[in-house]
Amino acid sequence: MPKGMFIDTTICTGCKSCQVACKQWNGLSAEPAHFGRKPGVSYPVAHNFTGDSYDNTGSLSATDWRHVRFVEQIDEPRTQKRWLFSSDSCKHCTDAGCLNACPTKAIQRTDLGNVVVQQDTCIGCKFCIPSCPYGVISFSEETGTARKCTLCNDRIHNGLGTACAKACPTGSIRFGEVADLRKRADARVAQLKSKGEKAQVYGYDEADGLNVFYLFVDGPKVYGQPEHPIVPQRRLVLCSLVTILTALGIGAAALVSFRERLNGTSEEGRHES
Amino acid sequence: MSPEIIQAPEWAWYYIAIYFFVAGTSAGAYFIGTMEELFGSGREREVSRAACYIAFPLLTLVPIPLIADLGRPERFWHLFVYNQAGYPYLNLQSPMSVGSWVLLVFSVCALLSFLDNLVADKIISFPLFSRYYNRIPRKLYAVIGSLAGFFIAGYTGVLLNVTARPFWAATSPLMGALFIVSGASTGAAAISLFLIWRKRNSGGEVERLEAFDRVVMVAELVLLAALLVMAGRTAAPLVSLPFIVMFWMGTVVFGIVVPLWFKIRSRAERFGANPVLAHYLFILLGGLLLRISLLQAGQL
Ligand code: SF4
Ligand code: SF4
Numbered sequence: 001m002p003k004g005m006f007i008d009t010t011i012c013t014g015c016k017s018c019q020v021a022c023k024q025w026n027g028l029s030a031e032p033a034h035f036g037r038k039p040g041v042s043y044p045v046a047h048n049f050t051g052d053s054y055d056n057t058g059s060l061s062a063t064d065w066r067h068v069r070f071v072e073q074i075d076e077p078r079t080q081k082r083w084l085f086s087s088d089s090c091k092h093c094t095d096a097g098c099l100n101a102c103p104t105k106a107i108q109r110t111d112l113g114n115v116v117v118q119q120d121t122c123i124g125c126k127f128c129i130p131s132c133p134y135g136v137i138s139f140s141e142e143t144g145t146a147r148k149c150t151l152c153n154d155r156i157h158n159g160l161g162t163a164c165a166k167a168c169p170t171g172s173i174r175f176g177e178v179a180d181l182r183k184r185a186d187a188r189v190a191q192l193k194s195k196g197e198k199a200q201v202y203g204y205d206e207a208d209g210l211n212v213f214y215l216f217v218d219g220p221k222v223y224g225q226p227e228h229p230i231v232p233q234r235r236l237v238l239c240s241l242v243t244i245l246t247a248l249g250i251g252a253a254a255l256v257s258f259r260e261r262l263n264g265t266s267e268e269g270r271h272e273s
Numbered sequence: 274m275s276p277e278i279i280q281a282p283e284w285a286w287y288y289i290a291i292y293f294f295v296a297g298t299s300a301g302a303y304f305i306g307t308m309e310e311l312f313g314s315g316r317e318r319e320v321s322r323a324a325c326y327i328a329f330p331l332l333t334l335v336p337i338p339l340i341a342d343l344g345r346p347e348r349f350w351h352l353f354v355y356n357q358a359g360y361p362y363l364n365l366q367s368p369m370s371v372g373s374w375v376l377l378v379f380s381v382c383a384l385l386s387f388l389d390n391l392v393a394d395k396i397i398s399f400p401l402f403s404r405y406y407n408r409i410p411r412k413l414y415a416v417i418g419s420l421a422g423f424f425i426a427g428y429t430g431v432l433l434n435v436t437a438r439p440f441w442a443a444t445s446p447l448m449g450a451l452f453i454v455s456g457a458s459t460g461a462a463a464i465s466l467f468l469i470w471r472k473r474n475s476g477g478e479v480e481r482l483e484a485f486d487r488v489v490m491v492a493e494l495v496l497l498a499a500l501l502v503m504a505g506r507t508a509a510p511l512v513s514l515p516f517i518v519m520f521w522m523g524t525v526v527f528g529i530v531v532p533l534w535f536k537i538r539s540r541a542e543r544f545g546a547n548p549v550l551a552h553y554l555f556i557l558l559g560g561l562l563l564r565i566s567l568l569q570a571g572q573l
Contacts, residue, residue: 059278097437100364100366100367101366101367101369101435101436102364102367102370103352103362103364103367103369103370103373104348104351104352104355104356104362104370105355105357105362105364106351118357120356120357121348121351121355121356121357122344122345122348123343123344123345123348123349123351123352124343124344124345124348125342125343125344125352125369126282126283126284126342126344127282127367127369127432127436129280129281129282129283130279130280130281130282130436130437130438130441130571131435131436131437132279132280132437133279133437134279135278135279135280135437137280138280139282139283139344140344141344143344144343144344144345145344145345146344224278226279229437230437230442232435232436232437232442233366233435235434235435235442235445235446236366236368236431236435238445238446239430239431239434239435239445239446239448239449240431240449241446242446242447242449242450243427243428243430243431243446243449243450243453245450246427246449246450246453246454246496247423247427247453249492250304250423250453250454250457250489250492251304251308253485253488253489253492254304254305254308254312254457254485255308255312257481257482257484257485257488258308258309258312258313258481258485259312
């Protein structure tokens with residue numbers, strides 16, 4: 001039975017406990033934000049501040065396996081404001097683009113359904129990186145390999161939940177059986193809808209189902225998720241067919257030009273003789 | 274905040290685009306040589322000889338950039354053997370995996386043809402095997418090698434198409450087709466240059482090669498146009514500065530249109546040796562710039 005996480009973004013407070021817990025458990029180095037002196041500039045300059053609300057990393061990366069996104073929505077007359085938060089990570093897709101692309105079997109799915117990069121197998125070819133339809137998996141210059149969230153592979157295989165879910169003080173991140181989490185999500189959507197909110201679950205159909213899925217109260221794009229993610233390998237058959245047809249066409253062109261000319265030259269030869 | 278953030282692999286163009294180009298040219302040349310061998314008159318063998326002398330030496334360059342671009346170059350053998358269990362590994366869904374294996378097959382065939390020609394030209398000899406010389410199945414491995422060569426020329430394009438990067442995804446499924454056609458054209462140019470160097474660039478064979486190349490280059494223009502239409506707004510990088518020079522001038526104008534015009538004109542009139550030499554160089558350079566442009570446009 002696959003394990004996963006349900007992220008109820010409506011009760012996230014943007015505290016980033018999950019980001020910190022993830023870094024600590026997985027031993028990922030931090031890129032501290034600070035003010036520092038820059039030669040030739042009289043005032044202190046900000047390093048590692050995105051300038052985008054309270055967002056401190058901007059995206060997922062080889063050392064940021066969790067990323068809390070802050071969305072500030074302000075209406076035109078600037079009277080109403082809404083602040084949306086969403087804690088993002090690898091979705092552990094059922095049809096995972098990264099896993100499909102890997103030529104070394106470094107990326108594997110475990111018995112609990114999570115997708116893990118084996119660090120001692122990865123060769124750093126970087127093919128998985130553009131193959132993830134969510135821009136999750138990243139290349140680490142430090143290790144020369146691809147890295148991403150493992151769904152706390154070591155913890156969940158020892159009966160614990162993920163570090164981020166454990167740290168989350170509001171219960172916005174829940175770890176468990178995907179089937180149970182889906183029931184919880186459906187109940188929560190029904191509850192919100194009865195109050196007139198336009199709530200939706202993101203991750204039931206995408207990539208054959210995401211083991212880490214979300215409850216959104218606005219379109220996925222608002223939360224930085226693709227509206228219609230396509231597992232890129234689904235284009236493979238068509239691409240191969242078109243390429244083979246072209247190869248046949250080139251073969252035919254070669255055949256015709258080499259054959260035809262052959263007759264042509266032999267005729268010329270006859271004229272000369 | 275960009276809503277859709279599909280990361281670029283940051284493949285170094287000076288490794289990967291050059292690999293695409295060298296492998297494509299080698300494969301194109303090998304295929305042309307085989308076709309000439311199988312269907313040509315049989316009296317002249319200059320084109321197929323040149324092809325064999327080009328294909329394998331070019332391939333020997335290929336592992337260097339491929340391995341150098343890896344994050345862990347010392348582990349390159351994991352492409353063939355699953356290191357955790359020690360068995361050979363092939364992932365049919367991954368063009369990178371299939372491509373690595375086919376590259377091996379192609380290299381073996383190209384090496385055999387190369388040695389074969391060295392023996393035929395009496396540059397080397399294997400006294401032990403000379404008795405069997407006439408029984409070597411050279412047509413068999415020429416055909417296998419050509420099929421593998423087609424794969425090598427085309428899979429690099431398919432590999433780009435089956436990613437989620439907007440430009441590479443939008444140009445699906447044409448990139449593989451374009452790379453095959455470009456490989457055939459640069460392969461033909463490489464053979465012609467070789468023949469000029471050996472002072473053998475005349476006769477019916479060379480004319481047949483030219484006729485083939487004219488068709489191929491027209492097809493290349495058509496495919497390129499279709500690809501740009503499909504790319505639409507994702508092709509925006511191609512109209513920014515380095516690409517205007519590299520892609521539009523280098524590939525389209527001087528790499529395809531001008532050489533094609535030259536080829537069509539040169540059927541009627543005769544040009545001197547230098548412009549002929551130059552137009553082949555332009556075709557090769559255009560092919561290289563094509564790979565660099567399409568690789569980098571997808572990574573910006
Ligand atoms: S979200 Fe990306 S990195 Fe995670 S499993 Fe899916 S394809 Fe792989
Ligand atoms: S970078 Fe590593 S994990 Fe990613 S495709 Fe290559 S070998 Fe597999």
